[in-house]
Amino acid sequence: MSKPKFPDQSHSIWFEETSIPTFEPLTEDLTTDVVIIGGGITGITAAYLLSQQNIKVALLEASTLLNGTTGHTTAKVTAQHEIIYQDLINKMGYNTARLYYEANMDALKLVEELVTNHQIDCDFEKQDAYLFSTSGEYKNKLEKEYQAYDNLNIKGNLESEIPFNVPIENALSMKNQAQFHPLKYLSHLIKLIQDKGGKFYEQTVAVDVEDAHGAAVVVTRDGFRVKANYALACSHFPFYEGTGLYSTRMYASRSYVLAVKANKPYPGGMYLSVDKPEHSIRKATYNGEEVYLIGGEDHKTGQGKGMMEHFKGLKRFCDDLFTENEYEILHRWSAQDLITLDKIPYVGPITKKRQNVLIATGYRKWGMTNGTNAAKLMSDYVLGEMNPYQDVFSPSRFSPDPSLKKFFMENLDMAKHLIKGKMEVPRTKIEELDHDEGSIIRMDGERKGAYKDPDGQVHIVDTTCTHAGCEVNWNESERSWDCPCHGSRFSYTGEVLEGPAETPLQKHDFHMIDDYKFDDKRSGY
Structure with a gap:
């Protein structure tokens, strides 16, 4: 192989070899049981779950289906969300930490059930997931996370090596996790929704939700109105905030991915370094061949060094994994997700007064399980069924510690960048x-x-x-x-x-x- 070079354009491999149906924009007023805004994993999964119960659904997508974060994920289906469980125990309590784990494991099981029941060809396979550290500081943090696993009865082991040319201090495994091809999986669900009469509208931007005698009326940018019993905002960032102030309670983070062809077989497993910057490794299939997906280098959106510098950081990590002539960079792309104050997504009624307008946001880059869990939680809410995770993910939660401190820190950061931008003197002509x-x-x-x-x-x-x-x-x-x-x-x-x-x-x-x-x-x- 020649010396690895970056492709000129950003392009996710998930769009290759996948036939995603296209739909016309909404051109008239509409009445339905449930209107869903956002055509990613949460919106499509919610539409599937509701349509299977003979609920009439209409899904509005501002762009094209699956073209947002879902189409640019690394698609790990796992409850191992970086170092989180020790932190959740310390700040939110044992019960919240355990329920967060169970919610994400239930989401994994739901994905597996749908793949099996509908025989979806989406490269779904079980893999153990690993966190690994390369420094003494994070070695200690992983040991504390392992203690949290033990306290929460999570199956995992503390290990001394991983099968890559990377010197590590230790690694923490979580058993029986999974990975898949997200667009093959969701494209199949779209067909099942259509079979049940579900409607899809692309290039349809929702801008507001009005109350009409208890019904939710979604208003589009083109002036059309969709009246429904429930409106589910699954649009990455809630298009309608109400009085929830969600833009002050989350921040956006970007991360990067390289699809790499290498002259060595993949050893199995899914991996994530916990040192900064974080780097992840998993395998995928591209044009019938095995490729490595190398991801990470996350940072707050619009801040820090130039974006190509983060791809260069991933390439340097590849240089550690392979010799220079052992690999080729096939594609590169990036993704964005939102992070809440306490790291747990907001899922449920947007405010206590608007119980028929639900949101799902803040997946912290773990949207395959968090998004699936959100879809199940919202569909249960619409169907009037009890869900054990409702309180954990409630958008109205706001604990003084640590949320209040982070609330002020994040908004101070926003103010800093607001002033910095206004004071900047451009020098380029x-x-x-x-x-x-x-x-x-x-x-x-x-x-x-x-x-x-x-x-x-x-x-x-x-x-x-x-x-x-x-x-x-x-x-x-x-x-x-x-x-x-x-x-x-x-x-x-x-x-x-x-x-x-x-x-x-x-x-x-x-x-x-x-x-x-x-x-x-x-x-x-």
């Missing part, structure tokens, strides 16, 4: 941009964002996020403008890619004369 390069510029004395595409056309947008007024930063890996405050992301033309923002960035006309001269009366150039 438009004529200095290369093709396929973006940067912050100053135009007519104001901060703007400029991107010159591969054809040389320049795209100018206002850099003030339309959600809370923070200043977005350029993400050269995804060719997007990312907000460091609440994680909203916009395309280089200003369109919303991810919430909580609902309104695009303002565009500015800019006419190119040639590669080095630009015609804009306001620019000063």
